[in-house]
Structures are given as C-alpha cells and as structure tokens.
Amino acid sequence: MMAREPAWRIFAFEFNDSMFVPKTGQEKETNYILTRMGAKINRVLISGIIENKNIINENTFITGIVNDRTGTFHISADKNYSPLKVWSYLFSIEPPVRVLLVGKVRSYGESKNLDIRVENITECDSFIEDYWRLSAAINLVERIKIMKLALSEEKDKLLNMGYSEESLNSIFAAIENFKDTKIDAYLKTIKEMFGISQEEKNPEDVILQLIESLDFDGKGARYEDVVENALKEGFERTRVDEIIDSLLERGLIYEPSVNIFKKL
Amino acid sequence: MDDKEIEKYVEDLYKELDGKISKEELRKIFNIWLSYNYSPEKVKEKILQKYKPGRILKIGEIKEEMKNINTVGKILTIKLTEKDGRRTYSGIIGDETGTIPFTTSREMPFKKGDVVRITNGYSGYFKDKLRLYIQQNSGVEKLDNYKIERVQTVPSKYTIDKIEGKSRNIETKMRILYAEERETNGKKRVSGIAGDNTGTIPFTAWNKKLEEGKSYIVKGAYAREFKGKIYLTIDENTEILELNEDVPVNEKIITLQEAIKSGIATGWFEGIFLEVSDDSGLIARCPVCRKILKGTECPEHGKVTPINDVIGKATFDDGTASGKVIFLRNEMESILQKNFEEILKMVVSTPGIPVIKEELEKRILLKPYRILGKLSVKDQNFFNITIFEIKPIGNKELSELKERLMGMV
Numbered sequence: 211m212m213a214r215e216p217a218w219r220i221f222a223f224e225f226n227d228s229m230f231v232p233k234t235g236q237e238k239e240t241n242y243i244l245t246r247m248g249a250k251i252n253r254v255l256i257s258g259i260i261e262n263k264n265i266i267n268e269n270t271f272i273t274g275i276v277n278d279r280t281g282t283f284h285i286s287a288d289k290n291y292s293p294l295k296v297w298s299y300l301f302s303i304e305p306p307v308r309v310l311l312v313g314k315v316r317s318y319g320e321s322k323n324l325d326i327r328v329e330n331i332t333e334c335d336s337f338i339e340d341y342w343r344l345s346a347a348i349n350l351v352e353r354i355k356i357m358k359l360a361l362s363e364e365k366d367k368l369l370n371m372g373y374s375e376e377s378l379n380s381i382f383a384a385i386e387n388f389k390d391t392k393i394d395a396y397l398k399t400i401k402e403m404f405g406i407s408q409e410e411k412n413p414e415d416v417i418l419q420l421i422e423s424l425d426f427d428g429k430g431a432r433y434e435d436v437v438e439n440a441l442k443e444g445f446e447r448t449r450v451d452e453i454i455d456s457l458l459e460r461g462l463i464y465e466p467s468v469n470i471f472k473k474l
Numbered sequence: 475m476d477d478k479e480i481e482k483y484v485e486d487l488y489k490e491l492d493g494k495i496s497k498e499e500l501r502k503i504f505n506i507w508l509s510y511n512y513s514p515e516k517v518k519e520k521i522l523q524k525y526k527p528g529r530i531l532k533i534g535e536i537k538e539e540m541k542n543i544n545t546v547g548k549i550l551t552i553k554l555t556e557k558d559g560r561r562t563y564s565g566i567i568g569d570e571t572g573t574i575p576f577t578t579s580r581e582m583p584f585k586k587g588d589v590v591r592i593t594n595g596y597s598g599y600f601k602d603k604l605r606l607y608i609q610q611n612s613g614v615e616k617l618d619n620y621k622i623e624r625v626q627t628v629p630s631k632y633t634i635d636k637i638e639g640k641s642r643n644i645e646t647k648m649r650i651l652y653a654e655e656r657e658t659n660g661k662k663r664v665s666g667i668a669g670d671n672t673g674t675i676p677f678t679a680w681n682k683k684l685e686e687g688k689s690y691i692v693k694g695a696y697a698r699e700f701k702g703k704i705y706l707t708i709d710e711n712t713e714i715l716e717l718n719e720d721v722p723v724n725e726k727i728i729t730l731q732e733a734i735k736s737g738i739a740t741g742w743f744e745g746i747f748l749e750v751s752d753d754s755g756l757i758a759r760c761p762v763c764r765k766i767l768k769g770t771e772c773p774e775h776g777k778v779t780p781i782n783d784v785i786g787k788a789t790f791d792d793g794t795a796s797g798k799v800i801f802l803r804n805e806m807e808s809i810l811q812k813n814f815e816e817i818l819k820m821v822v823s824t825p826g827i828p829v830i831k832e833e834l835e836k837r838i839l840l841k842p843y844r845i846l847g848k849l850s851v852k853d854q855n856f857f858n859i860t861i862f863e864i865k866p867i868g869n870k871e872l873s874e875l876k877e878r879l880m881g882m883v
C-alpha cells in the first residue's frame with residue numbers, strides 16, 4: 211500500500227518558486243514539484259481568497275485564482291473527474307470568498323503551467339486562515355533551519371540528528387537545482403508577514419523559567435536539579451552559576467535555604 | 475508555629491526520651507529555643523543532643539552542624555586518594571532514610587556493601603553538600619550481623635521532557651491524561667499517558683491507584699527505554715501523593731512523521747481532518763472480546779449476542795503525513811455532543827441516511843484539531859491513531875503557535 215501523500219501547508223510565493231520533478235517514465239507516476247526551500251509536494255492545503263473564477267469548456271471545467279497575500283495559486287475542477295461536492299461548490303460561489311482547500315498539483319497546457327486540482331474545499335473564517343498561515347510559516351521556517359544545516363554538514367550527520375531521509379533528499383536536491391537558496395530573503399518575508407523583530411532568547415529567562423518549573427513543592431528548586439536540566443538546554447555549568455548569581459543579585463530569586471532557589 | 479504543632483514535637487520528644495523529661499519541661503525548653511529563631515527541627519535536635527547524647531541517628535536525621543554523631547550505614551561507594559603523603563577516604567553511606575557523603579583521613583579498611591557503625595562524627599556543608607566527617611578520635615567498626623536491605627536515595631526532580639531511559643529514582647509532578655486499568659497475574663496495572671508543561675510520557679503503575687484527570691507527585695519512579703521511546707515505571711516502592719490543583723500540561727505537539735519514524739506511539743498531534751470514512755457509524759461488538767463483528771458470530775467466541783457501539787473513522791493530516799484516526803464511543807459522544815442513547819435515537823429516526831458520518835463531517839471536516847492519541851504503525855506506509863482526547867484549535871492554541879514561530883526565527 212502506498213503512503214497517502216501529506217497535504218503541505220505552503221505559501222503561494224514558495225509554491226510558485228518551484229520546478230516539476232522530472233518523471234522517470236513509470237506508469238501512474240505521481241506528480242511532484244520541488245520548491246526552492248526543499249519541499250517535494252504532491253498535495254497541498256491552502257487558504258486564501260478566491261479572487262475570480264471562470265467556467266469554461268461548455269460548463270465542464272472551472273478555473274480560479276486563490277490569493278493568500280503572498281501570491282496566487284491557480285486552481286481547477288473538472289465536471290467529470292472532480293468530486294460532485296467540489297464541483298457544485300465552485301460552480302455556485304461568487305468571488306471573493308475565503309476558503310480552505312486541499313488539492314493535488316498538476317501541470318497543464320503547452321507551457322506546463324502549475325495548477326492545483328481541488329479535492330475538497332470549504333468556506334472558512336479569518337481564524338482558520340490565520341491558523342493556516344501560522345502552520346505554513348512554521349513548516350517553512352523548519353525547512354529553512356534544516357537547509358542551513360545542509361549547506362554546511364554532511365547528510366549522514368543530519369540523518370543522525372534525526373531528520374528523515376526523505377526530507378533531507380528533497381532539501382539536498384533543492385540546493386543542487388536552485389543554486390542560490392535565497393534563505394535570507396525567505397526569512398525576511400516571514401518576519402515581515404508576522405511583524406517579528408529580531409530578538410534572542412534571554413539565557414537569564416531560561417534559567418529563571420527552570421527555577422520556577424522545578425519548584426515542585428513551593429519550597430524552591432534544588433541547585434543540582436537546576437544545573438542538571440540547564441546542561442540539557444545547552445548551558446555550561448559555570449554559566450549557570452554566573453546566571454544564578456546575577457539573578458540573586460538582581461533580586462529575581464532568593465535562597466530560602468542552602469542551595470535551594472526560589473523565584474520571587 | 476502554633477501550639478498544636480509544638481505539641482506534636484513535644485509528644486515526639488517525650489517518647490524519644492522515654493519519659494525522662496516531663497512534657498511541661500520539654501514545652502518550656504522548646505519554646506525558649508524557638509524564640510531564638512531556630513527551626514523546630516533544629517530545636518528537636520538540640521534537645522535530643524543534650525538529653526540523649528549517645529543515641530544512634532538515622533542517616534536521614536543528620537542535619538547541618540551536628541557534633542558527636544553516632545550512626546550506622548551501608549557503604550555505597552568508597553575510594554582512597556593519596557596526596558602529598560596524606561591518605562583520604564571518601565564515599566557515600568546510606569540507610570533506609572537517606573544517604574550522605576563522608577570524608578576521613580582515618581583508616582577505613584572497608585569495601586562497598588559493608589555495614590559500619592560510626593561514633594563521634596560531625597557534619598557540615600562542603601562544596602554545596604552536607605557531609606559526614608569522621609575524625610581521628612571517631613570510632614568506626616564493621617558490623618557483620620547488621621543488615622540494611624534498602625537504601626533510600628533522595629529522588630532527583632525532573633520535568634517530563636528531561637527524563638531519560640537511564641533515569642532512576644525520579645521525582646516528578648504530573649497529570650494523568652489517559653489511564654487504562656488491567657489485571658496481569660493478579661496484579662493491578664494502570665497504564666496510560668502522563669504530562670506536565672514540558673511534555674508527555676507513557677507510564678505503567680503497579681498496584682497503585684492513578685486516576686485519569688488527576689494530578690500527582692510521584693517519588694521514586696524509574697524510566698526505561700524501549701525502541702527509542704521512554705517509559706515511566708511506577709512500582710510498589712514509588713511514593714504517590716495526590717495534588718489538589720491541576721498540573722498544567724503543555725500539549726507539546728509531535729509531528730506524525732516524527733512519531734512514525736521514532737516509533738513514538740502516543741502524543742498530541744495537530745492537524746486537519748480531510749475526509750470522513752463511509753464506515754463511520756453503528757457497529758456490533760462481541761460482548762466478550764469486544765471484537766467488531768459482521769454478524770452474530772465471533773471467530774473466537776462463536777455465537778454471541780452482540781452489543782451495540784459507535785465508531786468514527788477519518789483521515790487526519792498534519793502536513794507531514796496523513797493517516798486514519800479512529801474515534802471510539804467516548805470520543806464520538808464528545809464530538810457529536812450526544813450520549814450513546816441519543817446517537818442511537820438519531821440513527822433510528824433517519825433511516826437510510828448515513829447520519830453519523832454526516833454529523834461527524836459537519837463537526838470535523840476541514841477543521842483544525844489537536845488530538846491526543848495512540849499511533850500504531852501497520853507498515854511503513856500505513857498507520858492509525860486511536861483518539862483519547864480531542865479539542866478544536868482555539869485562540870489559545872493560535873497564540874501558542876505564534877509564540878512558537880517567534881521562537882524559531
């Protein structure tokens with residue numbers, strides 16, 4: 211049994227920055243695109259506004275444009291092949307309508323245009339659209355993180371770090387095919403989209419958080435427990451001591467008894 | 475400190491000193507020391523030291539800055555270091571109340587496992603640890619006929635995400651998210667999933683009462699690793715304290731791909747339902763083994779009178795993988811907001827219509843949800859998830875996602 215293709219949450223600007231994966235000539239071959247950021251996609255889940263639609267070919271084919279605020283997707287439905295529910299929904303709506311839809315990628319026409327054949331679609335509210343945008347962004351940033359590693363590390367090392375072979379293959383293929391990865395431009399787009407400014411996570415906050423969460427009985431957190439847990443967060447022991455001293459000095463924590471710390 | 479608490483200490487001291495000192499006298503001394511800002515524990519020690527100087531302390535009773543300590547313990551570790559011609563023995567001794575590191579320049583011709591009596595030691599802090607010092611004029615003596623079976627080591631506190639396969643003597647605070655009670659060889663076994671604000675962990679508890687939804691402090695549990703996955707074991711020696719308030723549980727989301735790959739069988743997943751299967755609806759089960767039956771014949775139990783049940787099946791997708799999820803009766807009742815009787819009624823009143831499937835579609839199709847479930851991989855390409863808990867994505871989850879994104883870029 212073949213695995214069901216996952217539905218990628220993907221923004222239009224990445225979706226359109228892609229290439230078709232060359233076919234190997236086997237029967238019933240799955241269509242894939244490979245994006246610049248290393249997503250190998252057959253099925254997508256997208257959300258946005260249907261801006262317009264056209265009913266063509268003597269009422270047997272519908273095309274439409276979905277705008278997700280980063281770009282546009284071309285979508286389609288076929289009277290004979292699409293699910294009846296999908297067909298009648300698209301047939302009846304009057305754009306603009308906010309939707310969430312799932313569909314499969316395909317190419318059409320002489321110039322091999324990229325298109326999404328709708329499998330299921332529903333009208334949605336802005337909450338669902340926001341949710342979708344966040345999921346798509348997290349997914350993209352996660353891939354960017356792996357891509358950054360892939361630019362400097364061997365594949366074996368990344369496999370050992372727990373990344374799946376499949377996703378690594380796509381990422382390495384994207385690096386090879388697109389040459390320029392444009393990572394910074396992609397990250398900038400995401401940050402602008404969500405109004406995120408550059409801020410590092412403060413190490414003092416991390417230790418303070420640990421002291422609070424390890425205070426099981428309200429009497430405070432034990433020094434050894436804090437160090438043990440901080441080491442796993444990547445801190446060095448001496449650094450933990452420094453931070454604890456500084457937190458004590460600044461009066462953010464106190465020491466109710468020897469080597470027990472409590473958040474004030 | 476109120477009179478009632480003081481009275482408890484006075485009672486203890488009275489018994490401990492075999493009634494040699496009257497309660498009135500003890501009450502008076504106790505209050506004097508208290509007024510000098512000593513803790514009640516310290517006051518108790520001071521009184522015992524004065525009136526019962528030779529008594530043998532349990533290791534757990536040894537506190538800071540005590541003199542003339544007499545104790546008996548089992549040597550857990552011992553090593554000799556020589557520096558500039560000075561021989562120093564150090565190690566750890568313990569009994570059923572606790573352990574303590576010791577240091578001495580006195581000869582200690584003992585080995586791990588020996589039980590020894592130490593007289594005239596003293597205690598103090600060094601390098602952040604309470605230690606027992608054995609002096610040249612202290613007595614050390616090996617006791618051949620004295621047995622200490624179990625040594626109580628202080629549990630280490632862990633948040634759930636930090637528990638590793640080799641973690642021993644774990645103390646953790648957790649909420650039971652899901653619990654299932656079984657009996658194996660006459661022993662009661664509760665297994666399920668527990669969580670705190672850092673993650674979730676599957677657990678097995680032997681002869682302990684742990685209830686779904688309740689929060690506990692667990693002391694002295696241990697972990698084991700099986701196929702890359704960490705399990706928490708709570709046995710008869712583990713101490714369990716029920717908490718009045720709920721431990722907050724962070725629904726740390728794992729992706730389906732991660733779960734399939736690492737063999738993690740339980741956890742929270744977040745995704746969208748893409749399809750509801752046609753075989754969602756009423757089913758018949760064997761009353762003995764609960765197997766789903768086609769007719770009235772169970773392959774194992776023969777002809778039976780089946781019991782009615784309801785099941786839902788849907789395709790769930792989180793962007794990394796897509797697979798079948800199964801809603802059992804409890805979850806169907808919660809998602810359809812109807813009890814089983816009402817579900818039956820609904821089916822009877824709409825003959826010929828797959829009403830359960832349609833109702834399920836209305837509620838979940840193309841909608842985002844978080845599910846707590848058990849994932850079983852059938853083969854590399856196919857898995858299903860049995861749902862224990864399900865909830866729609868709301869504003870809270872949305873801000874969590876936003877925070878997560880902020881933390882990533």
Ligand SMILES: [Zn+2]
Binds near residue numbers: 761762763
């Ligand atoms: Zn049966």
